[in-house]
Amino acid sequence: MGIVLDNAIIIRGCIDGDRRSQQRLYEAYYGKMMAVCRRYAKDNDEALDIFQEAFIKVFNNIHKYGDKGSFEGWIRRIMVNTAIDFIRRAKAGAQTVELTDRHTDTMGSHDDEDEGDSILGNVSYDELLKCVQNLSPAYKQVFNLYVVDGYQHQEIAEMLNISVGTSKSNLAKAKMNLRKFLSEKMAVANSR
Amino acid sequence: MAQDDDIKNILNGEEIPFNPQHWEELKARLYSSTPSPFEEKAKDILGNSEVVMPAGAWDLFEQKMNNPSTPFEQTAKEKLESGSVAYNNEHWNAINERLNESATPFEKKAREILNSNEASFNANHWQQMDAMLIEESNNKGGFFTWKKMAAVAAVLFLSWATYAVINNTFENKTAEEKHSTEKNSSAINHSGDSNEGIKESEAVNAGAANKSTEKNSSTSAPNFITIEQENKNTIELAKSKRPKNKKKQHSKGAFVGEESFIADVKPSREENNLIEDNSILPAIAANHKNTKIHNDVLGSVENAAIAPDFSAQPFKYLTLPSSLPSSFLSNLWDNPAVAGLEKNVAVKVMYNTLWNDKLLRGMTDKQLMLDNPTNYYVSADAAVGNKNQFGVGAYYQRNDNNNWQSNNVNVSASCNKMLSKFTLLKLGVGATYCDNSVNTGNISFWEKSTTGGLLSTEDAAIENPERYMNYNAGAWLAHPLYFAGVSLNNLAQNTFTKHPELEITSNVTGGVNIPLSKKTTATIYAQRQKNIVAVWTAGAVMSFSNKVFAGLSVENSNYAAVNFGMNIADRLRIHLNGGMLAKEESLYLGTEKEGFVQGGIRYLITNNKKQNSY
Numbered sequence: 001m002g003i004v005l006d007n008a009i010i011i012r013g014c015i016d017g018d019r020r021s022q023q024r025l026y027e028a029y030y031g032k033m034m035a036v037c038r039r040y041a042k043d044n045d046e047a048l049d050i051f052q053e054a055f056i057k058v059f060n061n062i063h064k065y066g067d068k069g070s071f072e073g074w075i076r077r078i079m080v081n082t083a084i085d086f087i088r089r090a091k092a093g094a095q096t097v098e099l100t101d102r103h104t105d106t107m108g109s110h111d112d113e114d115e116g117d118s119i120l121g122n123v124s125y126d127e128l129l130k131c132v133q134n135l136s137p138a139y140k141q142v143f144n145l146y147v148v149d150g151y152q153h154q155e156i157a158e159m160l161n162i163s164v165g166t167s168k169s170n171l172a173k174a175k176m177n178l179r180k181f182l183s184e185k186m187a188v189a190n191s192r
Numbered sequence: 193m194a195q196d197d198d199i200k201n202i203l204n205g206e207e208i209p210f211n212p213q214h215w216e217e218l219k220a221r222l223y224s225s226t227p228s229p230f231e232e233k234a235k236d237i238l239g240n241s242e243v244v245m246p247a248g249a250w251d252l253f254e255q256k257m258n259n260p261s262t263p264f265e266q267t268a269k270e271k272l273e274s275g276s277v278a279y280n281n282e283h284w285n286a287i288n289e290r291l292n293e294s295a296t297p298f299e300k301k302a303r304e305i306l307n308s309n310e311a312s313f314n315a316n317h318w319q320q321m322d323a324m325l326i327e328e329s330n331n332k333g334g335f336f337t338w339k340k341m342a343a344v345a346a347v348l349f350l351s352w353a354t355y356a357v358i359n360n361t362f363e364n365k366t367a368e369e370k371h372s373t374e375k376n377s378s379a380i381n382h383s384g385d386s387n388e389g390i391k392e393s394e395a396v397n398a399g400a401a402n403k404s405t406e407k408n409s410s411t412s413a414p415n416f417i418t419i420e421q422e423n424k425n426t427i428e429l430a431k432s433k434r435p436k437n438k439k440k441q442h443s444k445g446a447f448v449g450e451e452s453f454i455a456d457v458k459p460s461r462e463e464n465n466l467i468e469d470n471s472i473l474p475a476i477a478a479n480h481k482n483t484k485i486h487n488d489v490l491g492s493v494e495n496a497a498i499a500p501d502f503s504a505q506p507f508k509y510l511t512l513p514s515s516l517p518s519s520f521l522s523n524l525w526d527n528p529a530v531a532g533l534e535k536n537v538a539v540k541v542m543y544n545t546l547w548n549d550k551l552l553r554g555m556t557d558k559q560l561m562l563d564n565p566t567n568y569y570v571s572a573d574a575a576v577g578n579k580n581q582f583g584v585g586a587y588y589q590r591n592d593n594n595n596w597q598s599n600n601v602n603v604s605a606s607c608n609k610m611l612s613k614f615t616l617l618k619l620g621v622g623a624t625y626c627d628n629s630v631n632t633g634n635i636s637f638w639e640k641s642t643t644g645g646l647l648s649t650e651d652a653a654i655e656n657p658e659r660y661m662n663y664n665a666g667a668w669l670a671h672p673l674y675f676a677g678v679s680l681n682n683l684a685q686n687t688f689t690k691h692p693e694l695e696i697t698s699n700v701t702g703g704v705n706i707p708l709s710k711k712t713t714a715t716i717y718a719q720r721q722k723n724i725v726a727v728w729t730a731g732a733v734m735s736f737s738n739k740v741f742a743g744l745s746v747e748n749s750n751y752a753a754v755n756f757g758m759n760i761a762d763r764l765r766i767h768l769n770g771g772m773l774a775k776e777e778s779l780y781l782g783t784e785k786e787g788f789v790q791g792g793i794r795y796l797i798t799n800n801k802k803q804n805s806y
Contacts (some may be wrong), residue, residue: 022325026318031310039306052321056328120301125309128302147299148306175298 014062018078022059029072033079035164039144040083042133046090054082080149087137119182133182139174146171320467322613326672444473527666527679527699528604528622532583536799542569542792566592569792573604581608583618596629606668618668627659666699676702698722709736747771753788 010028034051037098041047057078065074120128132140141160145151146167151159153167160167295303544567573585583606591598606620666679682699703717712734719729731745733755739755753771760766769790 017329019322019325023318023322026321027313030313030317033309035306035309038311048317048320048564052317052324055321056324059325060328120305123305125305128305129309132306147295148303178302179298 011062011065011071014059017049026055030077032072033075036076036079036149037083038129039132040080040087040140042137046086050083050086051079052085054079057082076149080145081159082142087141090137103125119179119186123182123185127185128182131178131185134181135174135177139170139177142167142170143174143178213529275703309494318612326614382623390394437622488504527620527668527677527701528585528664529606529618529620529668529677529679530583531573531585531606531620531622532580533618533668534573534796535575535580537572537574537792537797539572539797540570540794541791542790543567544569544788544790547787547789568592574798582606583608583620585622598626600627601625611669614671616668618670619666620668621665622663624664625659626662640756672705713738715743763799765794767792767794 010021010025014025020169033054034047037047037051037054038044041050054075058075061078065071095147125183133144135143138160142156145159146153153164153171156167162170211352279485362778471509506803546565546567568590569587571585571587573583576584577581583604585602585604585606587600587602589598589600589602602622604620604622606618609617609619611617662681663683664679664681665683666677668677669675679699681699683696699719699721701717701719703715706714706716708714715733717731717733721727721729727748729745729747731743731753733741733743735741739759741755743755745753745755747753751771753769755767757765757767767790772787
């Protein structure tokens with residue numbers, strides 16, 4: 001990022017409402033956190049909305065951070081929570097998947113042990129991001145939370161107010177859909 | 193026995209051949225989720241049975257838990273409960289590694305790709321954030337911010353209140369002087385040719401003016417004729433200030449004394465005419481009861497330039513940028529700098545009508561020939577340029593009365609300069625083509641009296657309707673928390689035959705926006721319009737969600753107006769305004785009542801919400 005952060009000073013400045021400190025913090029975490037938001041959003045405009053809303057929360061609550069644990073982790077968690085709230089507001093019916101997909105728990109067990117490299121081997125970030133963004137909100141949330149952000153199904157279930165089974169099911173279906181999207185992309189690419 | 197043995201051997205020696213169907217049946221039962229009748233029965237029995245807890249069992253259990261039976265147990269419990277283990281990061285790394293290992297290759301690869309990228313910084317996004325933070329802090333209503341805004345509001349209010357007090361004092365003093373003067377004087381009878389202009393500081397023959405003058409000697413009233421010497425037929429025009437309660441808008445006439453009245457304050461050229469060439473006034477004043485003379489005087493004017501200035505500012509409540517949440521100004525008519533302020537192509541249509549009810553003692557309504565003029569207004573403006581750095585606008589305005597019409601066509605252009613992230617400076621210029629005409633044969637006495645310039649236009653104006661160009665320039669400063677503007681009109685002063693030039697007039701305005709909550713904003717504003725006298729307007733407007741507006745304004749402390757605006761559709765806004773003046777003019781003249789009703793719509797042809805206005 002090219003900006004060496006002295007977190008303590010900048011955080012202190014942000015607590016005092018110093019705009020320059022806020023700007024430095026914003027710039028410092030822009031790249032990473034915007035990438036987080038993009039994974040949860042359906043497009044870059046929505047990602048920006050989530051990001052801005054989350055950063056407002058960061059600035060408004062930075063005094064609560066209290067130097068406990070990783071600051072980046074703290075911000076990331078706010079980003080993720082804001083994204084989930086945003087999606088929940090935007091699409092209140094996202095969790096209805098729980099009802100319809102309960103029986104599909106084992107669908108995703110179609111083993112992907114060997115498919116990591118074969119399917120994702122030549123996929124760029126942008127291509128994969130596009131595929132993730134195209135997932136339904138319910139699948140996308142679970143996929144991001146579990147696969148990228150490292151949450152466990154139990155935590156995801158609590159965060160999204162769904163059952164552990166639904167979380168697993170949605171993850172499986174998310175992966176299945178991702179494979180489908182990627183396969184289609186590869187097919188199109190090969191046909192050219 | 194031997195037989196038994198034989199039977200046994202026979203039975204044991206036989207094997208029933210394997211039947212796969214039986215195995216399938218068994219397997220089906222083993223893996224079947226449907227319980228067998230036996231299972232069902234067992235489940236039924238077990239599931240419905242209950243073990244009754246003996247009395248006191250729970251208490252005993254609880255007691256044992258809380259009070260270990262032996263000292264050993266007690267000590268062991270305490271020691272075990274007191275222990276804690278320091279956090280060991282290695283343990284986390286270990287479990288983290290295991291968690292990672294538990295991920296499938298697909299998941300690991302996906303994670304790797306998705307974590308490999310960071311979005312590049314976009315300065316525009318920070319600017320948006322900066323704006324949001326400012327708005328956030330405004331909504332919080334910080335003490336310092338409130339303090340500043342309250343101070344500005346207090347200054348504005350005190351200025352207006354001071355002005356109102358002074359104004360009232362002036363009015364009272366004038367009335368007293370008139371009253372005392374009247375007691376000791378008699379009316380001047382101007383029977384001479386009223387078309388002879390009386391120049392300023394020039395002695396004129398006042399005809400059969402009585403030595404003792406009546407109300408015309410009112411020293412504090414403007415444009416009154418004062419008698420310098422009792423036995424001299426010399427009248428000098430006092431070019432003193434006009435009463436400040438005479439407003440520019442709405443053509444309010446004001447009577448002074450029983451047999452005379454002064455022309456209403458008119459903007460621009462009529463006002464100048466009145467000052468420079470107002471010899472007709474004393475004539476009318478002295479003889480207004482003499483219909484014949486009136487007709488002589490009035491009939492001598494066949495055509496003249498009138499721009500009846502009654503119209504309430506048509507833009508006043510039609511252009512409401514979100515950063516100016518009140519229904520205030522943005523008057524393209526007055527200030528060309530506001531052209532394109534909204535960053536959208538906007539069309540505005542306005543209709544205005546004036547209602548008069550002036551009771552002049554000694555005259556009938558017919559003699560007064562009061563009229564209710566109407567005003568139509570259509571305009572459009574837009575922001576142009578890649579970055580909306582310019583604005584253009586145009587309007588057509590028509591004033592209609594029974595006896596006269598005025599048509600004005602204006603074009604304006606503006607350019608923008610951002611002084612800071614939130615401070616916009618707009619500079620603009622405009623040109624207006626004016627075409628005014630009057631049917632003097634039917635001109636009302638009231639119009640004669642309130643447009644003094646009319647009677648002084650003489651030959652030049654008689655030949656043709658007035659057609660001339662008018663130029664103006666202005667500046668506009670906009671900020672989410674305040675706004676200010678200044679404009680100058682009649683810049684290229686026009687010269688007419690036997691006419692004075694148009695005087696440069698000005699309009700200064702300013703106000704503050706006070707966010708009361710996230711959705712409610714109050715705006716306090718003041719405006720000073722300077723023609724020959726200054727007209728002050730002060731007001732306050734509340735806006736709700738930038739969709740509904742309601743306000744109140746007071747002009748020169750004697751003219752109150754209410755306004756209401758509402759977005760009735762995404763791009764369509766309506767405005768309704770009404771004003772009322774009702775005051776006792778004097779003991780001699782009766783009452784003067786006046787009001788206006790105004791309605792308009794604004795429609796946005798484009799609707800760029802992300803950058804709707806400054």
